[in-house]
Amino acid sequence: xxxxxxxxxxxxxxxxxxxxxxxxxxxxxxxxxxxxxxxxxxxxxxxxxxxxxxxxxxxxxxxxxxxxxxxxxxxxxxxxxxxxxxxxxxxxxxxxxxxxxxxxxxxxxxxxxxxxxxxxxxxxxxxxxxxxxxxxxxxxxxxxxxxxxxxxxxxxxxxxxxxxxxxxxxxxxxxxxxxxxxxxxxxxxxxxxxxxxxxxxxxxxxxxxxxxxxxxxxxxxxxxxxxxxxxxxxxxxxxxxxxxxxxxxxxxxxxxxxxxxxxxxxxxxxxxxxxxxxxxxxxxxxxxxxxxxxxxxxxxxxxxxxxxxxxxxxxxxxxxxxxxxxxxxxxxxxxxxxxxxxxxxxxxxxxxxxxxxxxxxxxxxxxxxxxxxxxxxxxxxxxxxxxxxxxxxxxxxxxxxxxxxxxxxxxxxxxxxxxxxxxxxxxxxxxxxxxxx
Ligand SMILES: [Zn+2]
Numbered sequence: 052x053x054x055x056x057x058x059x060x061x062x063x064x065x066x067x068x069x070x071x072x073x074x075x076x077x078x079x080x081x082x083x084x085x086x087x088x089x090x091x092x093x094x095x096x097x098x099x100x101x102x103x104x105x106x107x108x109x110x111x112x113x114x115x116x117x118x119x120x121x122x123x124x125x126x127x128x129x130x131x132x133x134x135x136x137x138x139x140x141x142x143x144x145x146x147x148x149x150x151x152x153x154x155x156x157x158x159x160x161x162x163x164x165x166x167x168x169x170x171x172x173x174x175x176x177x178x179x180x181x182x183x184x185x186x187x188x189x190x191x192x193x194x195x196x197x198x199x200x201x202x203x204x205x206x207x208x209x210x211x212x213x214x215x216x217x218x219x220x221x222x223x224x225x226x227x228x229x230x231x232x233x234x235x236x237x238x239x240x241x242x243x244x245x246x247x248x249x250x251x252x253x254x255x256x257x258x259x260x261x262x263x264x265x266x267x268x269x270x271x272x273x274x275x276x277x278x279x280x281x282x283x284x285x286x287x288x289x290x291x292x293x294x295x296x297x298x299x300x301x302x303x304x305x306x307x308x309x310x311x312x313x314x315x316x317x318x319x320x321x322x323x324x325x326x327x328x329x330x331x332x333x334x335x336x337x338x339x340x341x342x343x344x345x346x347x348x349x350x351x352x353x354x355x356x357x358x359x360x361x362x363x364x365x366x367x368x369x370x371x372x373x374x375x376x377x378x379x380x381x382x383x384x385x386x387x388x389x390x391x392x393x394x395x396x397x398x399x400x401x402x403x404x405x406x407x408x409x410x411x412x413x414x415x416x417x418x419x420x421x422x423x424x425x426x427x428x429x430x431x432x433x434x435x436x437x438x439x440x441x442x443x444x445x446x447x448x449x450x451x452x453x454x455x456x457x458x459x460x461x462x463x464x465x466x467x468x469x470x471x472x473x474x475x476x477x478x479x480x481x482x483x484x485x486x487x488x
Contacts, residue, residue: 054081054098055457059091060423062110062437065413066397070390072437078111080419083232083456088415104452108427110437112393113412114174114196114420114455115366116400119266119304119325119354122178122186123152123160125167126481127359136272136334144359151484152209157185159477164364165195166469171365171447172422174455177266177302177325177354177404179239181210183224187234193468194455196420198404199224200239200266200302203254205247214250218257225261232456235406237264237302243287244275248294255296264300264405266325267291270313271305272336288313297322302403304354305330307337314340318347323403326395328372329363330356341373342381345391352400365447370396374442389442419457425449 059077065088077094079087087094095103124144131143157180168176175196178186183199190197201221203214211217221238228234238254240246246254258265269287270276279287288309291297299321306324309317317324326339344351353373355364370392377387387395401411410420424445426432431440431449453461460468 052081052098054079054086054100056080056102056104056419057094057098057100058104058106058111058421058423058454059094060106060109060111063088063413064110064112064393064438064441066113066393067412067414078413078419078421080454080457083418083458085413085415085417085419088413106423106425106452108434109423109425109451110441111413112172112422112424112441113397114410114422114453115172115396116352116404116411117168117173117176117355117364117366118302118352118400118403119327119356120164120176120178120364121180121357121359122164122176122364123157123180124357124359125164125364126156126160126478127357128362130485131359132362134334136336137274139334139360147485152181154182154185156481157182158189159474159481161186161189162193162469163474163478164358165189165193166466166471166474167358167364168366169193169195169453169460169466169469170450170464171367172424172450172453173364173366174420174422174453175400175404175406175410177237179241179266181208184227187224187228191231191233194233194458194460196233196410196455198235198237198264198406199228200237200264203238203240203250204245205250206245214246218250218253222257222261225263235263235404237266237404239266242268242271242275243290244278248290251291251294251296255294258300262405264302264403265296266302266304268304269306270303270308271331273308276308286313288316292316292320299323300405305336305339307331307339309340309344314343314347314349317344318349321350323350323352323399325352325354325403326373327354327356327369328376329369330360332372332376333362334360338376338380340380341377342383342386345387350399350402351395352403353395366396367441367445367447367450370442389436389438392442393438419454421454422450423452425451
């Protein structure tokens with residue numbers, strides 16, 4: 052059988068239900084999908100291709116899934132540090148966005164973000180930002196996978212004037228990308244404190260009808276909870292539950308403030324948690340109780356949040372933080388072990404985005420979204436435990452190759468679909484504009 056590509060690797064962690072670690076195997080790819088996972092010799096005996104990549108001291112893992120980002124905000128990296136969420140948003144980020152956001156801003160920021168994510172092994176991200184079409188355009192240009200969590204707010208912004216207009220635009224975008232392989236769409240109501248009951252209810256019904264996720268910042272800070280108690284007489288999750296939004300299609304971003312009842316509600320409803328440890332720590336928002344959620348069989352995945360509150364879009368680093376934070380906060384060193392962390396970085400993200408059938412693990416029939424990490428660095432030697440090396444020791448600079456839908460987007464640390472020099476020039480240009488004020 053003729054195939055497009057064979058990747059031979061020393062190790063493969065497919066992230067399947069058996070927590071397998073396979074040695075001296077190859078992944079065979081044809082027409083964007085994985086058609087076989089077999090020993091090296093069998094791959095070259097059975098399949099014919101002129102395109103064979105040999106990775107002698109590497110591990111192949113599923114492409115990482117960044118389940119919460121605001122990609123264009125990469126341009127605002129370092130511009131508003133060391134502030135709590137409320138001041139960060141009200142005094143810095145929102146005024147800056149009001150002044151500078153344009154389609155050009157969104158495209159340039161998204162492209163910079165996509166470059167950073169591919170270079171650190173991410174092959175799919177969920178993005179909440181204005182002008183989602185511009186993010187989609189850059190994703191398609193760079194062959195990156197994205198779920199556009201189109202924002203909905205009560206108040207006007209450059210992208211829409213009313214909650215109804217945001218919702219209508221989301222439906223149009225959903226229609227436009229209905230047949231896209233790289234682009235999927237979700238509703239992205241910003242947060243319970245920025246969207247009122249009527250649009251939230253409408254979003255719940257429409258998400259059901261269109262069969263798409265709802266992506267929302269929720270229970271991010273203690274203040275969000277106390278404000279909600281004052282305004283609505285209940286905590287935000289209870290309010291979302293009353294509005295019938297708490298279901299398997301709900302992606303709760305942050306969730307640093309969960310009581311026992313809420314942890315149970317999440318588990319019973321099958322809602323997903325998008326854990327953003329770096330952003331939560333940097334804004335001093337709180338700690339998501341990942342250990343307890345996972346013990347209750349809740350699907351927990353990972354997000355970087357935007358680069359204005361992280362300040363990197365590096366999911367490998369995020370995963371290490373998540374694991375270490377879970378251990379110290381639960382006072383249990385066995386919390387979030389390496390293999391579980393790998394699930395959180397990959398298949399759990401796919402599940403939250405509703406894309407589990409096509410991505411998130413390296414299995415026959417799935418799209419070939421693959422990240423190769425080299426262990427040829429002193430900090431990952433000797434390779435006593437490859438999964439441990441990925442989660443606890445590897446740097447993003449050890450990501451050597453990345454494929455998305457079988458197409459190589461990173462080759463030996465060099466971006467194949469993005470002009471790195473052009474992006475750097477644009478970033479410098481934006482820096483200059485911010486300096487001018
Ligand atoms: Zn966010």
